[in-house]
Structure formats: structure tokens, C-alpha cells
Amino acid sequence: MDDRIDPEGKRLPIKLDTASNGEYAPLPLPESLLAARRLAHRAASEAARRLGLSRRAFLKSACGAAATLLAMNRAFAAAGRIGGHFDLPSEAAYDLALAEDRLGGKEFIFDVQGHHVNPVGPWRRITNRWTYALRSFPQADCGEGAIECLSAQHFIREVFLDSDTALAVLSMVPAGPGDEPLTLEDAAATRALVERMEGHHRLLLHALVRPNLPGELDAMAEHRNRYRIAAWKTYTQWGPDGKGYWLDDPDTGLPFIERARALGVKVICVHKGLPLFGLDYTHSTCRDVGAVAKRYPDVAFLIYHSGYDPKRQEGPYDPKDAEAGVDSLIKSLLDHEIPPNANVYAELGSTWKLLMRDPDQAAHVLGKLFKYVGEDNVLWGTDSIWYGSPQDQIQAFRTFRIAEPLRERYGYPELTPQLRAKVFGLNAAKPYGIDVEALRRQLAGDPWTRARQAYRENPEPSFLSYGPRTRREFLELLRLRGGPL
Incomplete structure (x- = not known):
């Protein structure tokens, strides 16, 4: 480039x-x-x-x-x-x-939500809600054809070279069997590609679970054993008949959580908020989060997008208008007496990207999450590669400050360098069981670090x-x- x-x-x-x-x-x-x-x-x-x-x-x-x-x-x-x-x-x-x-900055940056697709996967020959969308998804050609812009190679470049990200999780999108733009096998191949470049421990994997689809729970053991997955990813909005499910549903959600516990991978990442086009928004709300968090205190529930709905104007927490958006997450925690810094985590993928456009909403959302979910439980995620390199999101977050009048009036904390460092990666290390200092020492001299240092001498970011x-x-x-x- x-x-x-x-x-x-x-x-x-x-x-x-x-x-x-x-x-x-x-x-x-x-x-x-x-x-x-x-x-x-x-x-x-x-x-x-x-x-x-x-x-x-x-x-x-x-x-x-x-x-x-x-x-x-x-x-x-x-x-x-x-x-x-x-x-x-x-x-x-x-x-x-x-x-x-x-x-x-020198923070340990752990991006817990990354995506890419397999440009030649069988999903491109199947008609589903992602197939045609992703075929022409990039609106700017990266030089190799549109769909290749979303490949593993471009994901690695945008995330690990053109940003300060040290560690990332490769996640999934909602799709039925055979329709997945990125299968678990594809994701494992990307991890292997990174490891062949001696970037060990830089890429973790999710496994997609659709508990309202027959056979999914039985497949979880194989996914754990074969692919060394770090967490489960689920979309409560998705269903084979177009109907979603609740985490506390005794026929779907609870058996899924029980299976995760039994298999010893007790990190469950749940898409909440950010309405999925064509799917019922009801199951995007967070009303079920507090109930399962209280029932299963040994399970870490990572709430992707933090319940954020871009169509809602976010302000201070309002219990009288908390049926959707970030407030639905807060209300669910309060209703079930889940204290800050417990087993529920708020993730910022797409949420921070959109909040950067409005400093008032950004201040309230971040402030509310720190106050009610906990300063130790807000997690960095960017939804890259959809938005290109996450470096602009990193730079914006490094410099953002919540105005003092809002902090004083609503009890929001100041965004100090220490708090930013927690959000950027230290907080996510807890549910994923990562020894940050040991990992820092391991990554300090690996080929990826050296390659990034050489690249930064004459970088060519795409800004796409x-x-x-x-x-x-x-x-x-x-x-x-x-x-x-």
C-alpha cells in the first residue's frame, strides 16, 4: 500500500x-x-x-x-x-x-471484538442476509477487490500493524449453519497464520452458539477441544425461525449457560443493543442479563455494545425510561442487585465509534457504565475490521475527557490514564484469565513487535x-x- x-x-x-x-x-x-x-x-x-x-x-x-x-x-x-x-x-x-x-501510549490494548470474513468461503454462494451485503460491503477498493478488503490478511494489517492493538479476539456474526462469513475453522486458520508469524497468544477465538438451533449444545464440547476457544459468542436476537431467545429461558438460555459451565469455558459474550436489521429488537434489550448474572456468579457475561442503541439519545440514567439502550443494562443489574465490578462486563465495540460523534452522549454512556457496571468491568472492543483500523478509536479514547460539571452532578469518575489503561486491556484480562505482565514480556521482543516498529518508520495507513x-x-x-x- x-x-x-x-x-x-x-x-x-x-x-x-x-x-x-x-x-x-x-x-x-x-x-x-x-x-x-x-x-x-x-x-x-x-x-x-x-x-x-x-x-x-x-x-x-x-x-x-x-x-x-x-x-x-x-x-x-x-x-x-x-x-x-x-x-x-x-x-x-x-x-x-x-x-x-x-x-x-504504552497501554496494553486488548480488543475483545474483531471480525473479518473468508472471501472465498461457501457462504458467498448461499442467499442469506449477510451474503450479498458483504459482497459489496467495502465502499472503497483496497486494491485487491472489494471483498478481499475484509480478509484475514487485511484484518491482521489494520489491527496489528496500523493500530496499537497487542491482543485481539476474533468473533462471529449472526448466521445459520453454512451461512457464516467466518466459520470457526476459518478463524482457527487465521490464528494459525498469526502463530506461524510467531505472534503467539495475540489472537483468541470465540465459538458461535445458537442455543435455539438443534444440535448446537452438543457441538460445544468439540469446539472447545478442537479449537481452544476462549469464550462463547451468542446473539439472543437470532433464531432459525426468525425468533430470538432470552438468556434466562429454561428451554434455551439456561441449558446453554449450564453447558458452558460444565465445559469449563465460563465466558459468554452476548450481543445486546445495536439492533440487527430485520430481527426483532426486543431480544436486543438487556432485561435478562441481571437474572442470569445473579444465578451464575461464576460465569462472566460480556455484554457486547453495552446495550447501546444508536437511535436513542443517551443521557443520565433514567429508571423511568430504561426499557432499552444502555439504561436497560443498568436497570437489569440494579433490579437483580448486581453490584459494580461483579460478573457483568460492558463492551464498547461500535458503541465508542458512534459515541465519538457526540461528546455529550459519550460522556453520559461512559460515565454510566463506570458508575453502575464498574470501572474494572468496561472493556475495549472496536468491531474492526468493519470500520477499518481501530487506531482512530484508540487515539480518540486516549484524549477524551468527561466535563467536570457532569462528573460532579452525576457522580461520574474522571477518565484518568489509569482508568483508560483498565478499559484498554487490563479489565478484559480478568475474565479471559490473562497474566498481563507475563504476556507483555513475551510480546516485547516477538517478531510482530519488531515488524510494527519497522513499519512505523514509514507507515501507510489506509484511513478506510x-x-x-x-x-x-x-x-x-x-x-x-x-x-x-
Whole structure:
């Protein structure tokens, strides 16, 4: 990859676009983000001239990311969105050492939600709700054809070279047998590819479980034994007849949890919130989380997306309006007396990516999760590769601060470097049973670390998002699928 992919430096390092991960219709950018994009492009041109650099060279530097985040601050403030901001001095747009100091970091970054597809898998020959969507999913060609942009090789590049991620989990999407864009066998092949490059212990695997599908529970033992899985992934919205299930359902959810316990893999990752197009939203709410967490205190429940619904305006926790969104997770925990830092974890995949567009909602969601789920139980996830490299999400989170008035009024904690480090990876080490210090020592000199250091001497980030960016594109994908499920 070289400058030919973006010769004029048109793409911003903090991706201000409407790209969706394919599970929800793209959301139009508010005027504040459109203004931020205009300000960022103008600032990039001015700074590049001042520093004697091409636009592309400037945007590849930490100064480019700083200039974009500063532009977002200005646009948000002009729109009255001051619940949070990206804490950067204005000089960071011109001072490379200052920008690198504020945007760089040495945290242990463990991304608990990563995705890619098998570009030549049999799923491409089967008509299902993901097949046609993913065939034309990337809206920008990465140079090898659209679907190849979502391959294992590009996942490895975007996550492990073009971001500061040290460890990742490869997860699954909702699909029936034979329809999976990434099977467990495919995921194991990706892990083997990483390990052949001597990147041992850098990639963990989920196994998809559909407990409302006959035979699934019987297959769990084989998946554990054959693939060394680290956790189970489930979608309570999905069902073979289009109907989802509840975790506390005695005929589906409870037998699934019991089997996980019996097999000794007691980490269950559950998609909640982020409505899946064409599936009933009811089972996306978190009303069942507290019940099973109380019943099974030895099981770690990782709530993917934290119940976040992008159609809801998130503010302070409101028990009178807590049937959906992040508040549905909080309500479920409170109703069942699950204290902070217990066995329920809130994951930020897609959630933080969308919250970056609105500092008020970002401040409230993060603040609520820290307060009610616990400062030790909020987990870093990015939903990459759908949004391209997660580096922009990392840089934004490193600098985000919750405004002091909100912290004082609602009891939200300050986002200190220590708290950020917990979210970035230390918190996830607990349910996954990882000795962080031992792993740090092992990764310090492995070939991946050396390759990243060499690559950073002359990086070529794509700054690409791969999802549909407009409702028209999304509906066209839906038409090609033949409609919802």
C-alpha cells in the first residue's frame, strides 16, 4: 500500500464518515460533524503548508490526528455539545513531539471484538442476509477487490500493524449453519497464520452458539477441544425461525449457560443493543442479563455494545425510561442487585465509534457504565475490521475527557490514564484469565513487535472504513439480500 491509495490526502486519520458495521442502517452525520470535517480539512492544508509537508504526509503523522480531533472540539463547542472533549493543546497540530506524546501510549490494548470474513468461503454462494451485503460491503477498493478488503490478511494489517492493538479476539456474526462469513475453522486458520508469524497468544477465538438451533449444545464440547476457544459468542436476537431467545429461558438460555459451565469455558459474550436489521429488537434489550448474572456468579457475561442503541439519545440514567439502550443494562443489574465490578462486563465495540460523534452522549454512556457496571468491568472492543483500523478509536479514547460539571452532578469518575489503561486491556484480562505482565514480556521482543516498529518508520495507513455509508446503499444491500430474514 502506498500514497496511490490516497494521493491527495483526502481521507482524515480520524474517520468522520457514516459507515455502518452492516448490522444497522448508516446514520447521517449531524451538522457538527460535517462542520468538523470541513474544519479538519482546512486545518490539514494550512498545517501541511506551514510544516512543508504534503497533505498525505501530514495526515499520516500524529499531528494529522491531533488536528482532526481539535477540529471536532471546535465544531462540538460551537454546537453547544460540551459534555466532553478531546484533551489536546492547539499546538499539537504543529508540534510532532507534543502530538505523539498526547496521542501515543504504552497501554496494553486488548480488543475483545474483531471480525473479518473468508472471501472465498461457501457462504458467498448461499442467499442469506449477510451474503450479498458483504459482497459489496467495502465502499472503497483496497486494491485487491472489494471483498478481499475484509480478509484475514487485511484484518491482521489494520489491527496489528496500523493500530496499537497487542491482543485481539476474533468473533462471529449472526448466521445459520453454512451461512457464516467466518466459520470457526476459518478463524482457527487465521490464528494459525498469526502463530506461524510467531505472534503467539495475540489472537483468541470465540465459538458461535445458537442455543435455539438443534444440535448446537452438543457441538460445544468439540469446539472447545478442537479449537481452544476462549469464550462463547451468542446473539439472543437470532433464531432459525426468525425468533430470538432470552438468556434466562429454561428451554434455551439456561441449558446453554449450564453447558458452558460444565465445559469449563465460563465466558459468554452476548450481543445486546445495536439492533440487527430485520430481527426483532426486543431480544436486543438487556432485561435478562441481571437474572442470569445473579444465578451464575461464576460465569462472566460480556455484554457486547453495552446495550447501546444508536437511535436513542443517551443521557443520565433514567429508571423511568430504561426499557432499552444502555439504561436497560443498568436497570437489569440494579433490579437483580448486581453490584459494580461483579460478573457483568460492558463492551464498547461500535458503541465508542458512534459515541465519538457526540461528546455529550459519550460522556453520559461512559460515565454510566463506570458508575453502575464498574470501572474494572468496561472493556475495549472496536468491531474492526468493519470500520477499518481501530487506531482512530484508540487515539480518540486516549484524549477524551468527561466535563467536570457532569462528573460532579452525576457522580461520574474522571477518565484518568489509569482508568483508560483498565478499559484498554487490563479489565478484559480478568475474565479471559490473562497474566498481563507475563504476556507483555513475551510480546516485547516477538517478531510482530519488531515488524510494527519497522513499519512505523514509514507507515501507510489506509484511513478506510469499509461499511455502507448511506441509507440508500444500505437499502440496496437489503434489496440484494431479498429483504429481511
